[in-house]
Amino acid sequence: xxxxxxxxxxxxxxxxxxLFLVPFLIxxxxxxxxxxxxxxxxxPTLDLxxxxxxxxxxxxxxxxxxxxxxxxxxxxxxSYLSSLKIALISTFLTLLVGYPVAYGMANAPDxxxxxxxxxxxxxxxxxxxxxxxxxxxxxxxxxxxxQFLLWTGLISEPLTILNTNTAVYIGIVYTYxxxxxxxxxxxxxxxxxxxxxxxxxxxxxRAGAFWLVTLPLSRPGMIAGCFLVFIPALGEFxxxxxxxxxxxxxxxxxxxxxxxxxxxxxxxxxxxxxLLAILIVPIxxxxxxxxxxxxxxx
Amino acid sequence: MSDxxxxxxxxxxxxxxxxxxxxxxxxxxxxxxxxxFTAIDDLTVDIYAREFxxxxxxxxxxxxxxxxxLAGFExxxxxxxxxxxxxxGPVPPNKRAVNMMFQSYALFPHLxxxxxxxxxLKRDNLPxxxxxxxxxxxxxxxxxxxxxxxxxxxxxGGQRQRVALARSLAKAPKLLLLDEPLGALDKKLRxxxxxxxxxxxxxxGTTFVIVTHDQEEAMTVASRVAVMDHGxxxxxxxxxxxxxxxKSVYVADFIGDVNLVEGVATSHQKDGKVQIHxxxxxxxxxxxxxxxxxxxxxxxxxxxxxKVHISKEHPEGKTNIMQGKIIxxxxxGNLSTYHVQIPTGEIFKAQSANTRRIERRKFTWEDNVWLWxxxxxxVVLTE
Numbered sequence: 001x002x003x004x005x006x007x008x009x010x011x012x013x014x015x016x017x018x019l020f021l022v023p024f025l026i027x028x029x030x031x032x033x034x035x036x037x038x039x040x041x042x043x044p045t046l047d048l049x050x051x052x053x054x055x056x057x058x059x060x061x062x063x064x065x066x067x068x069x070x071x072x073x074x075x076x077x078x079s080y081l082s083s084l085k086i087a088l089i090s091t092f093l094t095l096l097v098g099y100p101v102a103y104g105m106a107n108a109p110d111x112x113x114x115x116x117x118x119x120x121x122x123x124x125x126x127x128x129x130x131x132x133x134x135x136x137x138x139x140x141x142x143x144x145x146x147q148f149l150l151w152t153g154l155i156s157e158p159l160t161i162l163n164t165n166t167a168v169y170i171g172i173v174y175t176y177x178x179x180x181x182x183x184x185x186x187x188x189x190x191x192x193x194x195x196x197x198x199x200x201x202x203x204x205x206r207a208g209a210f211w212l213v214t215l216p217l218s219r220p221g222m223i224a225g226c227f228l229v230f231i232p233a234l235g236e237f238x239x240x241x242x243x244x245x246x247x248x249x250x251x252x253x254x255x256x257x258x259x260x261x262x263x264x265x266x267x268x269x270x271x272x273x274x275l276l277a278i279l280i281v282p283i284x285x286x287x288x289x290x291x292x293x294x295x296x297x298x
Numbered sequence: 299m300s301d302x303x304x305x306x307x308x309x310x311x312x313x314x315x316x317x318x319x320x321x322x323x324x325x326x327x328x329x330x331x332x333x334x335f336t337a338i339d340d341l342t343v344d345i346y347a348r349e350f351x352x353x354x355x356x357x358x359x360x361x362x363x364x365x366x367x368l369a370g371f372e373x374x375x376x377x378x379x380x381x382x383x384x385x386x387g388p389v390p391p392n393k394r395a396v397n398m399m400f401q402s403y404a405l406f407p408h409l410x411x412x413x414x415x416x417x418x419l420k421r422d423n424l425p426x427x428x429x430x431x432x433x434x435x436x437x438x439x440x441x442x443x444x445x446x447x448x449x450x451x452x453x454x455g456g457q458r459q460r461v462a463l464a465r466s467l468a469k470a471p472k473l474l475l476l477d478e479p480l481g482a483l484d485k486k487l488r489x490x491x492x493x494x495x496x497x498x499x500x501x502x503g504t505t506f507v508i509v510t511h512d513q514e515e516a517m518t519v520a521s522r523v524a525v526m527d528h529g530x531x532x533x534x535x536x537x538x539x540x541x542x543x544x545k546s547v548y549v550a551d552f553i554g555d556v557n558l559v560e561g562v563a564t565s566h567q568k569d570g571k572v573q574i575h576x577x578x579x580x581x582x583x584x585x586x587x588x589x590x591x592x593x594x595x596x597x598x599x600x601x602x603x604x605k606v607h608i609s610k611e612h613p614e615g616k617t618n619i620m621q622g623k624i625i626x627x628x629x630x631g632n633l634s635t636y637h638v639q640i641p642t643g644e645i646f647k648a649q650s651a652n653t654r655r656i657e658r659r660k661f662t663w664e665d666n667v668w669l670w671x672x673x674x675x676x677v678v679l680t681e
Contacts, residue, residue: 192402192404194400194401194402194404195404195406197369197371197391197398197400197404198398198400198404198406199406199417200370200390200391200392201369201370201391201392201396201397201398201466202392202397202417202418202421202465202469203392203418203421203422203469204392204421205392208421212417213406216408217406217407217408296407296451
C-alpha cells in the first residue's frame with residue numbers, strides 16, 4: 001500500500017478510534033467498576049501518577065459484578081425482551097405503512113417525485129422532540145384524535161392511547177417511516193418496467209406480476225429499511241418515555257433511569273454494553289446483506 | 299403485384315402471393331395516437347403464418363408502437379388488429395397467444411435461467427413434469443443446458459439473449475415478437491445469432507415479427523421487410539425486391555448505398571426505356587422504368603454503387619458512360635467504394651470487389667476513370 005492510500009485510510013480510522021472506540025472503552029471500564037459516592041460516581045479511577053503498580057491495582061479492582069447483577073434481576077432481561085418485541089412489531093408496522101408509500105412514489109409521474117420525496121424528508125426539518133410532543137397533543141384524552149372521533153360519533157368515550165404501548169408504536173412508526181420508505185423507494189425506482197411487461201406477456205395478471213416480480217425484487221430495500229428501523233428502535237428512549245406508560249418497558253428507558261435517577265453509572269454502563277452486544281447481531285446481518293446486494297449488482 | 303412476377307417455384311415460401319392463404323395477423327386501418335402525435339397512421343398490412351416479418355425504420359417511425367400493439371401493451375386508437383381472424387384489441391397481454399422478446403431481454407434477475415424459462419409455463423398451471431420437460435426442450439433448443447441453474451447476471455450477453463428467446467418461445471406462441479433482439483450483441487455474435495434465429499424460426503414454425511433499425515439484420519433474417527416512416531409502411535416486400543426495386547426514393551435511400559439523380563424523363567424509345575435528362579449539356583441517362591411513364595415526368599434515377607462499373611479505359615459499346623476523377627476511396631476490406639467526381643461537379647459512387655491485394659489495386663486518388671452501367675441496372679422512381 002502506498003503512503004498516500006495509507007494516509008487516506010488513517011483519517012476514518014482515527015475518527016472511529018477517537019469517537020467510537022475510546023468512549024466505548026470508557027463505558028466498558030465503568031461497567032466493570034463499583035458505584036461510589038464521589039465525582040465521578042464510581043471507583044476505581046485510573047491514577048497514572050502511581051505508575052505501573054497503580055495500574056495493576058486499578059485492574060485488580062475491576063470485576064463483572066454488575067453483569068451478574070443484570071442477570072439476577074428480572075427487570076433487565078424483561079426490558080431487553082420487551083424492547084425486542086416492541087422493536088420487531090413496530091418494524092413490521094413501519095414496513096406495512098412504508099411499502100405502499102414507496103410504491104406509490106415510485107409509480108408517480110416523474111415530475112411529482114421530487115415533491116413526494118421532499119414530503120417524506122420534510123419532518124426532519126423540525127426537531128424530533130417537538131414532533132413527539134406534537135403526538136402527545138394528538139393522542140391525549142383531550143387530544144385532536146379523540147376530539148375528532150367524538151365529533152364523528154364513532155366513539156362516545158375518549159380512547160386512552162397516550163401512555164400505552166399503542167402510542168409507542170405510533171411514535172416509532174411515525175419517526176422511522178422515512179428510513180423504511182427511502183430504501184424501498186430506491187429499489188422500486190430502479191426496477192425495470194419491462195420486467196413487469198414481460199411478466200404480463202408471459203401470462204401474469206397485474207397483481208401476479210407484483211407478487212412474483214416487484215415484491216421479490218424490492219426485498220433488498222425492504223430488508224435494508226427493516227434494519228434501519230429495527231436497530232435504532234431497539235434502543236429507543238425518547239418515544240417510550242414521552243408516549244409510553246409506566247408499563248412500557250424498554251431498555252433505553254431503564255438505562256436512562258439507572259444513569260440519572262439511580263446515579264448508578266456502573267450498572268447503567270453494563271446495561272449499555274449488553275445492549276450494544278445485542279445490537280451487533282442485526283448490524284452484522286445488515287452489513288452482510290448490503291455486501292451481498294452490492295456483489296449481486298456488479 | 300403489378301411488377302413482373304418472379305418465376306414462381308412451388309417450394310418458394312411466399313404466402314403473400316397466394317390469394318388462398320389466410321393471413322395470421324391483419325392490421326385493418328390501424329391508427330394510434332399519443333395526444334397530438336400520430337405514431338401509426340391508417341396502417342393496413344397482412345402478415346402470414348410462418349413468416350419472418352421485419353419492421354425496419356428510423357427511430358420514431360412507429361415500428362415499436364406497432365409491436366407493442368401486437369403484444370397488447372398499447373391499443374389502437376382506430377382500426378382493428380386481427381389474430382387468426384379474431385379482433386385482439388380488447389384482449390389483455392396475459393391472455394394473448396403472443397409472446398415478446400424484449401430489447402433489454404427483461405430476464406427476471408431473481409430467478410435462474412430454468413426458472414425464467416418456466417415462468418410462463420407455470421402461469422398456465424401445467425403439471426410439474428410437463429413444465430420440466432418443456433424447459434429442458436427449450437434449453438436444448440438454445441444450447442444452454444449447462445447454464446440452467448445460473449442467474450442471469452452469471453451468464454454472458456449472448457447467453458442472456460438466448461434465454462430471453464427460449465423464455466418467449468416456451469409457451470409455443472402463435473406469434474413471437476422480437477424487439478431489437480440482437481441490438482446489445484457485438485457484430486460477430488450478432489451475425490452468428492441471426493442465422494441461429496432463422497434456424498430456430500424454421501424449426502419451431504413460429505411466426506416472427508422483428509423490429510430492427512439495422513437494415514442488414516432485416517435483410518438477412520426476414521422473409522419480408524416493411525420499411526416504415528412516420529407511422530406508415532412505405533414498402534412491404536422481400537429483402538431482394540426492397541433492395542433491387544425500391545418503389546420510392548425514400549426506400550432506395552434508406553436501404554443501402556445509392557446514387558440518386560433527379561431529372562425529366564422522355565420515353566421516345568419503343569422498348570420501354572426512357573431517357574432521363576438530368577443536367578444541361580449532358581448525355582441523358584438511359585434507364586428502364588418498371589411502369590411506363592409519361593413524357594416530361596419528373597423522376598429520380600437510382601442506382602446502387604456496386605452496379606456502377608469503373609474502368610481506366612473508355613468502355614467500348616457500353617451505355618451510360620461518364621468520365622470523372624476519383625476524389626475519395628472508402629476501403630471496406632472486401633469492397634472499395636470510389637467517389638468519382640464528374641466535370642460538372644456531381645459525385646457518383648462506384649463499388650467494386652477487391653479481388654486483388656491492395657498494392658496491386660488498379661485505381662488510386664486523383665485517377666481519371668470511366669464509369670458506366672447497363673440500361674437495366676438502375677431504377678426510375680417517380681415517388
